[in-house]
Amino acid sequence: MYKSIIIGTGPAGLTAAIYLARANLNPLVIEGPEPGGQLTTTTEVENFPGFPEGIMGPELMDNMRKQAERFGAEFRSGWVNSVDLSKRPFKLSVEGLGELEAETLIISTGASAKYLGIPGEQDNVGRGVSTCATCDGFFFRGKEIIVVGGGDSALEEANFLTRFGSKVTVVHRRNELRASKIMQDRVRSNEKVEWALNRTPIEVVTSETGIKGLKVRNNETGEEEIIEGTGLFVAIGHTPNTRFLGGQIDTDEHGYIITRPGTSETNIPGVFACGDVQDTRYKQAITAAGSGCMAALDAEKFIESLEHSSVQA
Template identity: 75%
Template sequence: MNQAIIIGTGPAGLTAAIYLARANLEPIIIEGPEPGGQLTTTTEVENFPGFPEGMMGPELIENMRKQAERFGAKFRSGWVDKVNLSDRPFELTLEGGEELVANSIIISTGASAKYLGISGEKENVGRGISTCATCDGFFFRNKKIIVVGGGDSAMEEAHFLTKFASEVRIVHRREELRASKIMQDRARQNPKITWSLNNTPLEVLSGERGVTGLKVLNNITSEEEIIETEGIFVTIGHTPNTKFLDGQLDTDDIGYLIVKPGSSETNIPGVFACGDVQDKKYRQAITAAGSGCMAALDCEKFLEGSMFHDWSKTLV
């Protein structure tokens, strides 16, 4: 019988794995086809404590993985097709039909940034295409960049990026913005922010060094235009990776898992959540790692207490 299974291998899941492994709980970590989450698409990480010279995102994830393995964590590859949380021990079914059972589960499946889905975008992620201003804004000092989006996040990130860029152009396919009035006013009052409304992105242009421009369609004149830029920040939202749970855990209206304040506990005893799958505010590697630590400690405490409690009477 497995004591703990961790679903997801970003900084949250790997931190949880390190803590549980050091507690001799021998956790099983399920990693999907893109292990490491969004850090694997980040070229250089300069804001993770302990690395004054910075570190490549994939290298940071690989080091965390090795650290977890050193203490006895075991990794399994594959999608989780189905989870049964109605009884304990909990049951997981991986792609191909393999079944696993565990007394506790930590969910750290993250949230996937939404992309535009246009030509030249995917291949330039990390080469000028970004979905995180806090993570990558520093690399665009004194450069002209574009923010695509019309919501509060787009306005907030555009304002933040003006600390580094010489000019930030907001591109949005409509005339009206979804952002709140206070966020719109803040952006419009910033002298470094310019606007290209009623423009639909068509294609990301790039050269040897990365992004060079964004081709857009003017929805009023039907004319195409190329906006020169060295960076494009796509801020059209995130999708929490919770669909596989089939509604068994409480979520907000977007799909983010709800945890009890000050903890990683979900509405089902023995099931915990950490990282971006339950955090739609900060979405940083360091906060994800911190929440992974919380989940591991909560999980360890639960397993200790479950030895003396009949949880079958309290499960949904």
């Protein structure tokens, strides 16, 4: 029986672990197949406070884990197949670990960026292929950049990337964009943005020095062409990692966990959510870490209330 179990080891989960461990609550942290979350696929992180020279994403996550371990957090690897949140203690079925029980549960399983699934893409993640303009745009100053996507997020990233790139080409498989009219108008008025609509990406083209461009197929003519660019930003959405919850936690239409405003509380008392699994807006390492702190403090307060009520009983 654990007082608290944290699922996920990104900035949110590790921050929650640090706070709970310092409160002598000895949390168990379950890390899945990608310990450290999305930051482990990022090369240099330059916008996390406290690192004036920047820090590599994997190193930052490793430091946060060591900090949590120093205060007594326990880490175990496993895949959470299912959870039973119908009553406390909550039960977790974890592949490789069996069944675990906890008085409180912190869900920090993050959201997985959707990729195109084309040749050359995964091989170059962190080496020219990115899903985060605010994380990596700085590295493409004066370069030609490609953004794939047609929604608000894609156009927002394209607009942002014009601060750095000499040219930003937006690639979308349809003739019409899904983005709101106000966002389209804003980006279309940006002289640095060019358009490659009604084109389907088919391959990331590389050279010895890195990414050279994106091969696309013109959906009208069937002809193939290469759009030049040294940076490729894929902005076709994220999928929150909530399937294992089996619908027991309230989510929005996209699967993101709904928390009570100003807290990390879910619809089930004793279950808290933090990081990208509940953040539909900011999606930054620092905001994830902050929400992890909130979840730990909320869980600590909940545990204290349980202990107080049992003493009174």
